[in-house]
Amino acid sequence: MPIRTVYKAQIDHMQILDEDGKLDEKLAKNTLTDEQVVHLYEQMTICRTLDEVAFKLQRSGRMGTYPQNKGQEANAVGAAIALEKGTDWLVPCYRENAALFMHGLPMHYILLHWMGDERGNQIPDGLKITPLSIPIGTHMLHAVGIAWAMKLRKERGVACTFFGDGATSEGDFHGAMNFAGTQQVPCIFYCQNNQWAISVPREIQTAGETIAQKALGYGMPTMQVDGNDIFAVYKATKDAADRARAGGGPSFIEAITYRLGDHTTADDAKRYRSAEEVDSWKLKDPLIRTRKYLERKDQWSDKKQSELDERAKKITAEVVKTAEGIEKPHTDDMFNHLFSEIPAELRRQRDTLRTHSLGQEPGQVGLRAPGQAEHV
Amino acid sequence: MPELNLVQAINTTLAQEMERDERLVLLGEDVGANGGVFRVTEGLQARFGAERVVDSPLDESGIMGAAIGLAMGGMRPIPEIQFEGFLGPAYDQLVNHAGRMRNRTRGAIAVPMTVRVPWGGGIHAPELHSDSPEAIYTHHPGIKVVVPSTPRDAKGLLLAAIRDPDPVVFFEPKRVYRSYKEEVPEEDYTIPIGQAKMVSEGTDVSLITWGSMVFECLAALDNLPEDVSVELIDLRSINPFDRDAVIQSVQKTGRCVVVHEAAKTAGMGAEIATVIQEEAFLHLQAPVQRVTGFDTIMPYYKLENEYLPSAKRIQEAVEQVLAY
Ligand SMILES: Cc1ncc(C[n+]2csc(CCOP(=O)(O)OP(=O)(O)O)c2C)c(N)n1
Ligand SMILES: [Mg+2]
Numbered sequence: 001m002p003i004r005t006v007y008k009a010q011i012d013h014m015q016i017l018d019e020d021g022k023l024d025e026k027l028a029k030n031t032l033t034d035e036q037v038v039h040l041y042e043q044m045t046i047c048r049t050l051d052e053v054a055f056k057l058q059r060s061g062r063m064g065t066y067p068q069n070k071g072q073e074a075n076a077v078g079a080a081i082a083l084e085k086g087t088d089w090l091v092p093c094y095r096e097n098a099a100l101f102m103h104g105l106p107m108h109y110i111l112l113h114w115m116g117d118e119r120g121n122q123i124p125d126g127l128k129i130t131p132l133s134i135p136i137g138t139h140m141l142h143a144v145g146i147a148w149a150m151k152l153r154k155e156r157g158v159a160c161t162f163f164g165d166g167a168t169s170e171g172d173f174h175g176a177m178n179f180a181g182t183q184q185v186p187c188i189f190y191c192q193n194n195q196w197a198i199s200v201p202r203e204i205q206t207a208g209e210t211i212a213q214k215a216l217g218y219g220m221p222t223m224q225v226d227g228n229d230i231f232a233v234y235k236a237t238k239d240a241a242d243r244a245r246a247g248g249g250p251s252f253i254e255a256i257t258y259r260l261g262d263h264t265t266a267d268d269a270k271r272y273r274s275a276e277e278v279d280s281w282k283l284k285d286p287l288i289r290t291r292k293y294l295e296r297k298d299q300w301s302d303k304k305q306s307e308l309d310e311r312a313k314k315i316t317a318e319v320v321k322t323a324e325g326i327e328k329p330h331t332d333d334m335f336n337h338l339f340s341e342i343p344a345e346l347r348r349q350r351d352t353l354r355t356h357s358l359g360q361e362p363g364q365v366g367l368r369a370p371g372q373a374e375h376v
Numbered sequence: 377m378p379e380l381n382l383v384q385a386i387n388t389t390l391a392q393e394m395e396r397d398e399r400l401v402l403l404g405e406d407v408g409a410n411g412g413v414f415r416v417t418e419g420l421q422a423r424f425g426a427e428r429v430v431d432s433p434l435d436e437s438g439i440m441g442a443a444i445g446l447a448m449g450g451m452r453p454i455p456e457i458q459f460e461g462f463l464g465p466a467y468d469q470l471v472n473h474a475g476r477m478r479n480r481t482r483g484a485i486a487v488p489m490t491v492r493v494p495w496g497g498g499i500h501a502p503e504l505h506s507d508s509p510e511a512i513y514t515h516h517p518g519i520k521v522v523v524p525s526t527p528r529d530a531k532g533l534l535l536a537a538i539r540d541p542d543p544v545v546f547f548e549p550k551r552v553y554r555s556y557k558e559e560v561p562e563e564d565y566t567i568p569i570g571q572a573k574m575v576s577e578g579t580d581v582s583l584i585t586w587g588s589m590v591f592e593c594l595a596a597l598d599n600l601p602e603d604v605s606v607e608l609i610d611l612r613s614i615n616p617f618d619r620d621a622v623i624q625s626v627q628k629t630g631r632c633v634v635v636h637e638a639a640k641t642a643g644m645g646a647e648i649a650t651v652i653q654e655e656a657f658l659h660l661q662a663p664v665q666r667v668t669g670f671d672t673i674m675p676y677y678k679l680e681n682e683y684l685p686s687a688k689r690i691q692e693a694v695e696q697v698l699a700y
Contacts, residue, residue: 064500064677116500116677134503135462136434169433170465197434199410205433272409331682334672345641349670353682 016231021292044073047098049312071260074286078233091143091161111323137170147187166197181218186244199272215252227255377559385527404456440466461504475518498551508638514615532567572618578607596690630661662700
């Protein structure tokens with residue numbers, strides 16, 4: 001036979017909870033309990049509320065550019081609950097706030113970051129979270145390295161990295177996938193395909209039908225899930241984590257989701273996408289369908305909703321107060337964290353900046369006027 | 377003559393040159409339908425079509441490498457890298473291919489392209505959206521580097537860059553994008569790469585800078601006593617830079633302050649000061665002073681203004697150099 005098929009593949013799409021809040025009971029078996037669903041619904045609501053608060057802070061000049069998570073929350077919470085806090089690593093981009101909160105990051109850290117303060121990245125001890133990654137598509141390699149280290153050290157953790165559809169076009173994405181596959185590291189690649197990379201639609205990122213199929217080239221189990229369905233997100237992530245822990249190597253998840261807001265507060269999505277498109281996705285909002293599900297199961301009521309809304313408001317107001325209550329960093333802060341020990345020249349710049357705006361004592365470069373004081 | 381800001385000047389210049397030269401192709405992230413995140417390419421896709429104004433995949437190495445190929449294949453690509461901090465993934469293509477192709481092939485193959493990159497701090501942007509890497513690319517042979525500070529200069533330098541037979545990195549100071557307007561001639565004109573601009577003539581001290589720091593220097597001049605005569609030079613081109621303008625000025629004034637946003641160590645200030653001591657040593661009345669960013673990472677925006685040279689720091693440096 002001169003021509004024979006040497007490879008065949010298919011990409012499956014999984015949805016467990018549909019847009020009307022109806023559950024596929026068979027697939028949902030051994031996934032989330034009602035109690036867990038309530039918890040995830042609360043987490044999503046709090047995250048959504050924080051998004052709205054952050055948006056207003058930016059608009060009123062109290063915060064810099066901010067990327068809303070709105071519409072994508074199911075990905076963060078579904079994945080976070082499938083992973084073990086304190087054991088598994090989260091290697092995020094910037095649209096996974098709720099996952100970071102669920103794994104212990106104090107909420108005001110996220111605000112501090114976008115308020116232009118590096119202390120928002122000073123991850124508290126014991127948390128297995130890396131800082132938000134601004135250079136797109138670069139951090140997945142770090143997840144691979146972290147997973148590799150866990151494998152070498154025989155730890156049971158897995159690393160889960162989040163990134164967008166746009167990120168899969170970067171060269172480092174290839175590097176990360178290839179290293180993960182060839183080293184068989186316990187790493188989960190979680191792609192939040194929200195259909196857009198700023199103004200660039202998914203079809204411009206790749207001529208392929210799906211993003212999930214990219215993983216086939218690296219010998220990695222891969223699938224597509226409904227990213228607005230907490231059950232599907234949970235199951236796909238849990239299965240990938242179980243496989244990784246059992247020595248089965250990396251997995252890829254393409255989660256189909258949608259960014260309901262602008263790319264960031266600096267963007268105006270009306271310039272490049274239609275209101276009809278946005279409206280059609282509003283019907284698929286993860287919060288709406290999760291609430292419908294809970295109502296169906298008699299686990300939710302208007303009263304519970306208004307209590308939750310109140311609580312979310314209170315929590316986020318507190319978070320804003322904490323973030324805004326933190327004093328502006330001292331100029332020393334620019335210098336103190338470049339190296340474990342500050343080199344002499346940096347120390348000189350740091351110390352003289354305290355008293356002299358040039359960051360050098362006049363006398364040190366022979367530029368002191370006769371009779372002029374050392375410091376102004 | 378229309379009054380334009382920097383964004384408008386670059387936009388209309390691109391349109392004018394695309395009209396004139398069919399080989400021009402713009403490519404980059406969000407440059408098409410969205411007109412670029414700073415709107416510099418606004419309306420160009422509608423006017424010239426999606427084949428000439430190309431929304432690319434999110435891949436800086438791809439953008440730069442493909443642009444090199446387009447140039448080798450007879451086009452005149454103008455790749456845009458969305459922010460200077462994201463030149464990182466494109467570094468290998470820019471430095472190791474664009475900068476070397478002519479030399480590697482002993483002149484047989486050239487890479488005529490203009491890499492447009494929003495540059496510098498001062499707009500309270502997130503990490504890696506506020507850096508000033510002009511010295512890095514100047515240090516790599518084979519790449520020209522320009523930083524226009526005004527709309528009129530931007531037009532002349534952009535046309536010179538596009539028509540240059542070699543790769544040019546065209547850094548656009550974001551802080552100036554919409555903060556300054558001036559009359560920009562409608563006709564075709566170029567400003568030679570490598571030619572500085574005398575902003576104000578003076579006899580006491582030479583103040584040398586580029587990009588948005590030109591405006592910070594002007595603010596410093598306002599605060600200096602009237603009898604202090606400062607010669608303000610806007611370098612405009614960083615590689616090659618106008619050595620003659622610098623040397624002649626310092627030979628006249630005997631004193632010099634260089635101002636740039638980038639970190640001090642191994643910044644362009646070091647190169648300029650060295651050229652001055654090589655070529656005008658006996659004219660110097662005081663050591664050359666540098667007012668620059670610190671040798672730190674550009675901080676997140678809460679400390680941005682403490683990092684960037686301010687009018688006050690510039691004024692102090694001028695006073696110190698004069699008092700020496
Ligand atoms: C290396 C790099 N290039 C460009 C940018 C500018 N930028 C920020 S977000 C973004 C789009 C990201 O799209 P995607 O990966 O789909 O994530 P999403 O924002 O949709 O969640 C771009 C181009 C960047 N931050 N880093
Ligand atoms: Mg996206």
